[in-house]
Amino acid sequence: MHAQSNIHHLKPGAKAAGRSNSMDDARVDSQVTDPGALQAGETEFRPDWDQLGVPILALSSDGRLLRCNRSFAQLARSSGFTAGAHQAQWLQLWTPEARALLFAALADRRSAVSPLGWTGVVAPSPLGAAAVQRWYSASLRWRQAGAYCIAVLHDVTLVRRAELASRLQVDQLRSLANNSPLLAAYFDPNSLHCLYANRAYARAHGHDEGAVLGKSLVDIVGPDGARLAHPAIEQVLRTRQPAHYEQWLDCVLPAYSIHGKEIESAIHVEVNVSAHLDVSGSLLGLVITMHDVTRARENERAVGESQERLARFMHASVEGVVFHRQGVIIDANPAFCDLLGWSLNQMLGRNLLDFVAADQRQRVSRLLATDDERCIETALQPAEGDRLSVELITRQVFEDGVPVQTVVLRNIAERHAAQERLHFLAHHDALTGLPNRQSFMTHLEQMMGRARTAKTELSLLFIDLDGFRRVNDHLGHSAGDARLKIVARRICDNLRATDKVARFGGDEFMVLLPGGRERTDLQGVASKLQHAIAAPLDVEGGSVSVTASIGIAVFPGDGESPDALIRHADAAMHRAKDSGSAGCVFFEPVHADSAYADLVLESQLGNAIEQEEFTLVFQPQVDANGLTVGAEALIRWRHPQRGLLAPDEFIELAEQHRLMLPIGQWVLRTAAQAAQQWHALAGGRPISVAVNLSTLQFRADDFVDTVAAVLADSGLPRGWLEFELTERMLMDDLPVVRQRLSDLRELGIRISVDDFGTGYSSLAHLKDLPIDKLKIDRCFTQDLPNGRHSGAIVSAIVQLAHSLDLVVVAEGVESPAQRRFLANLGCDVMQGMGISPPLPDGQMLDWLANMMALEEQDVSTTISDASSMLLGANSGIF
Numbered sequence: 001m002h003a004q005s006n007i008h009h010l011k012p013g014a015k016a017a018g019r020s021n022s023m024d025d026a027r028v029d030s031q032v033t034d035p036g037a038l039q040a041g042e043t044e045f046r047p048d049w050d051q052l053g054v055p056i057l058a059l060s061s062d063g064r065l066l067r068c069n070r071s072f073a074q075l076a077r078s079s080g081f082t083a084g085a086h087q088a089q090w091l092q093l094w095t096p097e098a099r100a101l102l103f104a105a106l107a108d109r110r111s112a113v114s115p116l117g118w119t120g121v122v123a124p125s126p127l128g129a130a131a132v133q134r135w136y137s138a139s140l141r142w143r144q145a146g147a148y149c150i151a152v153l154h155d156v157t158l159v160r161r162a163e164l165a166s167r168l169q170v171d172q173l174r175s176l177a178n179n180s181p182l183l184a185a186y187f188d189p190n191s192l193h194c195l196y197a198n199r200a201y202a203r204a205h206g207h208d209e210g211a212v213l214g215k216s217l218v219d220i221v222g223p224d225g226a227r228l229a230h231p232a233i234e235q236v237l238r239t240r241q242p243a244h245y246e247q248w249l250d251c252v253l254p255a256y257s258i259h260g261k262e263i264e265s266a267i268h269v270e271v272n273v274s275a276h277l278d279v280s281g282s283l284l285g286l287v288i289t290m291h292d293v294t295r296a297r298e299n300e301r302a303v304g305e306s307q308e309r310l311a312r313f314m315h316a317s318v319e320g321v322v323f324h325r326q327g328v329i330i331d332a333n334p335a336f337c338d339l340l341g342w343s344l345n346q347m348l349g350r351n352l353l354d355f356v357a358a359d360q361r362q363r364v365s366r367l368l369a370t371d372d373e374r375c376i377e378t379a380l381q382p383a384e385g386d387r388l389s390v391e392l393i394t395r396q397v398f399e400d401g402v403p404v405q406t407v408v409l410r411n412i413a414e415r416h417a418a419q420e421r422l423h424f425l426a427h428h429d430a431l432t433g434l435p436n437r438q439s440f441m442t443h444l445e446q447m448m449g450r451a452r453t454a455k456t457e458l459s460l461l462f463i464d465l466d467g468f469r470r471v472n473d474h475l476g477h478s479a480g481d482a483r484l485k486i487v488a489r490r491i492c493d494n495l496r497a498t499d500k501v502a503r504f505g506g507d508e509f510m511v512l513l514p515g516g517r518e519r520t521d522l523q524g525v526a527s528k529l530q531h532a533i534a535a536p537l538d539v540e541g542g543s544v545s546v547t548a549s550i551g552i553a554v555f556p557g558d559g560e561s562p563d564a565l566i567r568h569a570d571a572a573m574h575r576a577k578d579s580g581s582a583g584c585v586f587f588e589p590v591h592a593d594s595a596y597a598d599l600v601l602e603s604q605l606g607n608a609i610e611q612e613e614f615t616l617v618f619q620p621q622v623d624a625n626g627l628t629v630g631a632e633a634l635i636r637w638r639h640p641q642r643g644l645l646a647p648d649e650f651i652e653l654a655e656q657h658r659l660m661l662p663i664g665q666w667v668l669r670t671a672a673q674a675a676q677q678w679h680a681l682a683g684g685r686p687i688s689v690a691v692n693l694s695t696l697q698f699r700a701d702d703f704v705d706t707v708a709a710v711l712a713d714s715g716l717p718r719g720w721l722e723f724e725l726t727e728r729m730l731m732d733d734l735p736v737v738r739q740r741l742s743d744l745r746e747l748g749i750r751i752s753v754d755d756f757g758t759g760y761s762s763l764a765h766l767k768d769l770p771i772d773k774l775k776i777d778r779c780f781t782q783d784l785p786n787g788r789h790s791g792a793i794v795s796a797i798v799q800l801a802h803s804l805d806l807v808v809v810a811e812g813v814e815s816p817a818q819r820r821f822l823a824n825l826g827c828d829v830m831q832g833m834g835i836s837p838p839l840p841d842g843q844m845l846d847w848l849a850n851m852m853a854l855e856e857q858d859v860s861t862t863i864s865d866a867s868s869m870l871l872g873a874n875s876g877i878f
Helices: 023-029 035-041 047-051 070-077 089-093 096-108 157-178 199-204 217-239 294-316 334-340 358-368 413-427 437-454 468-475 477-493 519-534 562-578 589-608 651-656 660-682 695-699 703-714 727-731 734-746 788-803 816-825 841-853 859-874
Strands: 056-060 065-068 112-118 134-143 148-155 183-187 194-197 243-258 261-277 283-292 320-325 328-332 375-380 388-399 402-411 458-465 500-505 508-514 537-539 542-544 548-555 584-586 614-623 628-639 643-645 688-692 721-726 750-756 773-776 807-810
Touching: 047 070, 056 070, 065 070, 096 112, 096 134, 134 157, 157 199, 183 199, 194 217, 199 243, 217 243, 217 261, 217 283, 261 294, 320 334, 334 402, 358 375, 358 388, 388 413, 413 437, 437 458, 437 500, 437 508, 437 562, 458 519, 458 562, 477 500, 477 508, 477 519, 477 537, 508 519, 519 548, 519 584, 548 562, 562 584, 614 660, 614 841, 628 660, 628 841, 651 660, 660 688, 660 695, 660 703, 660 721, 660 841, 688 750, 695 703, 695 727, 703 734, 721 727, 727 750, 734 750, 773 788, 788 807, 788 816
Parallel strands: 548 584, 628 688, 688 721, 721 750, 750 773, 773 807
Antiparallel strands: 056 065, 056 148, 112 134, 134 148, 183 194, 183 283, 243 261, 261 283, 320 328, 320 402, 375 388, 388 402, 458 508, 458 548, 500 508, 537 542, 614 628, 628 643
């Protein structure tokens, strides 16, 4: 638990009584939150450190800000953070990567950490940007056996920017070379060994970029190619002037492919060899480039034969083609005539500019006066109708040796419409037509700048539909999409024209209200929106009402950057959801505390596997006769500060941040290793271990391969490993689930449906899936044997499972009466505290040993004795 903060909270611009604006403010900012932790170092954090020009601060081992000097306080204030306001919020001044580095450094008691990315505003930007990225390195000096440390920040922005710029420049040059149509290489002038080659050059000669380096010219181009190149190379070495020659090159290039398959092709290349000289004229290297001139040479040979083909093409083309000399039309194809609505006879002898829109004639005239082959967008004026947007492409051909200008005209009205549509889609949500996240973020930043200048407020409402996923699950995604469009329209209909609405993603919407408003007014707007959203939705023959939870944050008090304001509105919205559906909550600093706690726990969770903080416990499963047939593996986290944590305290967070993949793999390996020990003890008697799977883990592309590797490494026999999946996991994307379960069945894995009866499933689909067991949820067994309705449900589940040849497992068995009742119903397997609590690995082995030793005795005595022994040993632990 964190020590309670003793920092004085001051509003911006306020002063504590009897304190000055300089040294005293700094002392307020550097109040000690844990006097006991820093008492011995009181003299070390001296007042004269406020005079130093570098930021100095004291940090607890868990990242809280304990003290800081004036330099850091001023730096923090420039980013809208008062160091004395909250000892945890200072971490929001850093980028997520910087926070992760800092947490790791504090956890390992390191003496330095770098680079730390600073996201706060440290200087005004000439373009009005909200923040200027900077980087710092921190020197850490630990005190009181690691209870706290003194951190000195050093500005390394220039070094970091230079490093990033250098990397970017190298990547840009490499990308430029690899995307160039030229085949380019650089050779040592003495040894003629390759020092660099772009991708096209290497692949054209049958190599990749890495393998070609260091090879000689002969090794790369072959003896024949080297013989062709040597005269040009010798000329360059002698005269330092470029040399050229041409050759045919047999190569493999993506440009020469049939149906996506690369093939070898001979191309005609123009080879250029030039010298790379330093400023003094000394030779540094040889640059060899190859340019594909195959088409050019073929065109030169075929120019005499192309006239007839050109004529046929011109008449068959859907694009307008016109020939002219000095602007006077001498021929045109039917497409050009149709484009303008004039006959060929009406256009022959007239100037092409007569058919160009008046405001475009000067521009087109300059283009036609040159021999350049160019492409521009312009406009024509048809005989009837509005001006027509076209793409004008100039070409020059020869007719009987006389140059003739050719103009190709392409109607691009549809392209412009498509571009406008793409621009709209880039900034709007395709489903609702509302501005999307990117567009809203840009607008929010602009509105913040105006509000900051006008010294007014902005109100941000974060709207999230409650339980909307159920609508998609039960009525289908098309119905869900239709309802989202209705909700979006209702939100817009109940706001002013100056208010801004955006779909932020999924079932989340943002509303931005400019101008200052009282809380009661904002509450009224939120209530109005909630009532509009909650009205019944009639779509595709179904009527459904959805509610909305709303979080409200106000600029600038609740955040001075778009990210901070949205984050705080989101935190308030989640607090509204925690309070029940259709809630509305204004942001309070305590919400940020909760978000910070999740942030800290997330960082610690990421290191928990490496630190070996997870452990597995196993709850035995017995059959109706009391014989142990398996155990369920349950994860626990031995948190360094909070002690033993149950799964419900960290699994949801792990799933949100995709940490369940490495955690799930660890559970799988550890459970298989434990079961292998049971196998050795039981002498081959089948005792399975059941592992709960998360959706993320089950859906991973390499999951089946991972399971196969675990089985191979552990040597666990077939049938000893069991996976427990919820009904919801089995019903999503049935074809994929069915194939995944079949793959697992081939590996000898048993499949159990966990918490059966509490989720949503289709028996028609369930009967076709390769599953082995149904687990009755504890909510049904806890009322046995007296609960009439629960008894009827359990009896029905048992009969259903047995009719499908499935094994039935009952969870939450806590009394002998429940065991007898379930046994009489025909329940196959039972587990619960009445049989045994979850046991550590070693005690699970003891359980199996005791059960096997007592197997010859009365079964009820066996269970009672073993349970009493282990319950006494583990009471209060799990």
